[in-house]
Amino acid sequence: MPVLADRTRIQIETAIGYNLGAIFEGSWTAVSSATSNTDTKWKGTADSANGRWLHITHTGSGEDGNIARVTDDNGSGVLTHDALDSTPTIGETYMLWDERYRPDAIHSFIDSAILGLYGRAYNPDEYPEVTSTPTTALH
Secondary structure, three states: OOOOOOOHHHHHHHHHHHHHOOOOEEOOOOOOOOOOEOOOOOOOOOOOOOOOOOEOOOOOOOOOEEEEEEEEEEOOOOOOOOOOOOOOOOOOOOEEEOOOOOOHHHHHHHHHHHHEEEEEEOOOOOOOHHHHOOOOOOO
């Protein structure tokens, strides 16, 4: 039996982010609104997250996949950002990308890589679930 390696799109995005040295992974420890929330693990100085891209990664929430720009960082873990679709919940996970790397652009690169594999190392007829949702496994 062949050895299969699979990753979700979020796992691929995370690997790319770590390889670029461009992400912080966190989760909300307190929530205020759809535009301001707290993560006490974030230890940046005041304004150090300003301009970064917030990508909500917690599966099963109303804001899965939301991407927002951080507009203020008070230096104590409170991040103010562009509005999400709804107010997050405590424990909801996110990635904080460096300003120069937009998460939606990273996902476009992932899509291009997948398309480049069609007929070479990847057969979409054998793995149709890969193209159905962004969270399914890719062989």
